[in-house]
Amino acid sequence: MNIQPKRSSLIPETVTTGPLTGSRKVYYTPPSHPDIQVPFREIDITDPNEEKLRVYDASGPYTETDIGVDLSKGLKKIRKPWLERRGFSAYAGRTVKDEDNGGVTEDKLVPACPANTQPLSGEAAKYVTQYEFARAGLITEEMIYVAHRENLGRERMLGCALEKIADGESFGADIPAFVTPEFVRDEIARGRAIIPANINHQELEPMIIGRNFLVKVNSNIGNSAVTSSVAEEVEKMVWSIRWGADTVMDLSTGRNIHNIRDWIIRNSPVPIGTVPIYQALEKVGGDPLKLDWEVFKDTLIEQAEQGVDYFTIHAGVRLKYVPLTAKRVTGIVSRGGSIMARWCLAGHRESFLYERFDEICDIMRKYDVSFSLGDGLRPGSIADANDAAQFGELETLGELTKVAWEKGCQVMIEGPGHVPMHKIKVNMEKQLKECHETPFYTLGPLTTDIAPGYDHITSGIGAAMIGWFGTAMLCYVTPKEHLGLPDRDDVKTGVITYRIAAHAADLAKGHPAAQLRDDAMSRARFSFRWEDQFNIGLDPDTARAYHDETLPKDAHKVAHFCSMCGPKFCSMKITQDLRVEAAAMLENEKAVLEGMAEKSREFLDQGGQLYVKQ
């Protein structure tokens, strides 16, 4: 292929690049697999006695130092050698139609991304999906890759029993002390985890979603009929992953929908998810009643060939559940759910997504597109949480999970939504039971409806809790939820809020190495290493800027006090002085620091005079 990029303002020229402050990208190559390079971010620590801190890094090559980005070329196809070894065949693929881009006029048409190549497709007789390989007992490169990613910081755990190395309450999850490729394979084979990885998304850096792995975060991007452009959308993807999104859903509903998706996928190192019914609806002029299997099927193939890694399919919105929503305060709030409900009710007919589910599976298996079985009947308000419509649909999703597995597909399940705190846990328990432990992927949930403008927070609370209870991936909510389209700042705020929720969940579940970063931060705090505190945090720039607002001088970045208390009054300083003082009294500081806890026990036992002057 040798497509010349047609330069115009419609093409994204550049995106945000370069390392996060105080850190750099590093890659680890397992000696046995020279064509696997696992990315991490290494944060500088100013204390020479401490090691640099490695953290999980989903940001892709964009955070390399001095990276030259050419979006028209796309990212390097790191999966190419792996997929070549599996022997898929390339073919001409479906011809792009005008309707794929919403019938946009020539002057407003975003050109196709020149990095496009002919699509691959799997055959019936060969293993295609990660699920099929796993069931056959075969470990793929993707499985090895994610094992190394997940293992970060756990080297020290080798040979230890889990209960000795981490405390936590995992609610029955089977978190291992050390993640082996075989463990990854087994989890995928059991349907408890997925690696969303379309064989046409060769640029992908594989990641895993499952209850026994680190909790992941999804961010949503996408233009709408009201606003947005291709440049914005590609940058939103890059910006999302810079701050920690593990997957990105493209929820575009406007013009140029096909070609914008091209640019996003060719430049995305993370899995891209979509809701194909959105584009199908565009193709029929926005009228749900004009939807049919043919246009939907054509859209699935179109997007699968492009390399979309997971599809939200609202096949659980069955005719029988629709009347259950009539008395709800907020009815049906899922766009896909309401489209299908209208379709079903208008013709008194069963959903074609449900009736054609076998055929959908066959298409998705061919490219290893993972299912994200949509919760089209999720509650849209506290009042509607956990009702019969929601839980009825969940049962159907469990039934469909088994069908998809039978067909060789990977599956996760979408969940709510709006749920008060005391009703969150039963959502997780019911999902595990009804859907056979396949990964749960929830939107929040929002724990109250009274704070528009702050729904990243109302939902961050619910997200942290449901993540702790077992949800494998959290779909972010931005401050603009219910009000408008998120801009750059909103996307960042949403992603960081959800990284907090995911990490709080990892800590509470007892992931063996989760606390390493908290501990590094705490040591930096106690030693007044301000630069380290900024850099260890999720957002070094904001932390530094906040510190500068009160104490702007560089000297304050090494000061042994902060603006809250000022130089005379710092509790940590006093504690340090206290340690020194205690040490001086006993004429041996080291002995004090190491022996204090023990001596304290003696002291308590004897009710006595520990600190007698010598």
Add this chain to the structure above:
Amino acid sequence: MNIQPKRSSLIPETVTTGPLTGSRKVYYTPPSHPDIQVPFREIDITDPNEEKLRVYDASGPYTETDIGVDLSKGLKKIRKPWLERRGFSAYAGRTVKDEDNGGVTEDKLVPACPANTQPLSGEAAKYVTQYEFARAGLITEEMIYVAHRENLGRERMLGCALEKIADGESFGADIPAFVTPEFVRDEIARGRAIIPANINHQELEPMIIGRNFLVKVNSNIGNSAVTSSVAEEVEKMVWSIRWGADTVMDLSTGRNIHNIRDWIIRNSPVPIGTVPIYQALEKVGGDPLKLDWEVFKDTLIEQAEQGVDYFTIHAGVRLKYVPLTAKRVTGIVSRGGSIMARWCLAGHRESFLYERFDEICDIMRKYDVSFSLGDGLRPGSIADANDAAQFGELETLGELTKVAWEKGCQVMIEGPGHVPMHKIKVNMEKQLKECHETPFYTLGPLTTDIAPGYDHITSGIGAAMIGWFGTAMLCYVTPKEHLGLPDRDDVKTGVITYRIAAHAADLAKGHPAAQLRDDAMSRARFSFRWEDQFNIGLDPDTARAYHDETLPKDAHKVAHFCSMCGPKFCSMKITQDLRVEAAAMLENEKAVLEGMAEKSREFLDQGGQLYVKQ
């Protein structure tokens, strides 16, 4: 008294006033008590079929329409007639000393607030504290006042059993369907709730803190040695309560500390809390080793006469616990705790706060200053959560609670801090057990340490959870925590985040009327009443501004779509269409809406053809 205000730039000229957008202040006067006016905020609803929405309102007279504020006169002393009936005697009071204001030079001295009057004090032979009245079976005006405040929206509950009117999980709390003054009295008498109300804070609008009442929020203000002025501090108080703070702690450690506090209290409708050891330390030049009982006692009397409503007293930091902190990652992070630890260890002596606790009680009882027994050994990091030092101190606080009750004082207990999610619940359980159900008042807790700049969120997660489990008041954390002093925006963000946490907790506990506001919001959402959505929320201005960013036109405020999906694609619009369509089919919309759920059951039972064309 006839003090002429000495006008200078040191005096606060004005503060933020006026109603929140779309609402106004209303007062309710119980027919039997004409000198009680209970404040609420009434939010406009544009749908003529809906009632205006009343919400709890701690913002004081500042949010009245066309209020004229003269800070030098202070607020109206609404408790004056109540207190006069109790027959307290006024006296000259302690003479203000130079050291009370940090020995500031004349040109920088903030003048005393002209609204000051002679202090009242209680006598040994008369009831002074709310606890004493409650134990004697007497209902005070303050108790009647808070009963009406707490009862908002519960009128419809009269005569209903709680389990019928609210679902929730209260973890053993005894939340009543309807709050009577007698219930309030009983809760105070049992030590399960407090009304912080110094008899010298007559401007106070009483509020109650207890597990069986709505969860409250505290905000912190206060200057430091590094920065801040009196004008800023008074405005921070007014600004905090505007957005929903129920109490305010003045944590000043800088100059003019006495006179700034004057201005704050004379103009505060909410309880003001302080940490007297901070000022005592200032008086001895900042050296903890120079502290003694005399300077501390003098400070207690000074602040009690001014009208401080609750004191944080770190009397649980006993000598024996100090060595338990030596191996911690972050040592002692409470300022009060570290001061006392140093004092204890340096002289190998028991804390004078512990040893003189009886005398502290006698002083605090005299003015009805409530105890907030400080957690000087709270953890400062995830690594240090729930350790022996923290829980040892908690046991001592339980012991001191009984002493304070014996002396007639009201008591609450401060709690952590930094705690991962799985270790939060045991904090609440242990506090209830060790401290005899006296109210818990926690700082967050932060559920991870890795997000400086976002600690309102890391802690908002923990605050919502511990509030649900039973914490009565949540001390806010702002985005500047660990980094710098909060400015106006940070204070607002902190307060609103904590209002979200408190409300999420109220919902989950099953407070009977808590969901009314969520439901009003949800109905506004489903009817596309955009103005109502903004105004019902915690922050109408931000919600409106966010909506304007994408759809600025006034017409869009009545549009039946939003920017997320655009006009063609709205799920709520589709649901509404769906309802109409279903109705048309059955030729009777009302029958459909009311009968749908039932018909759905029939449909499910019969596996049948519900929507057969007629």
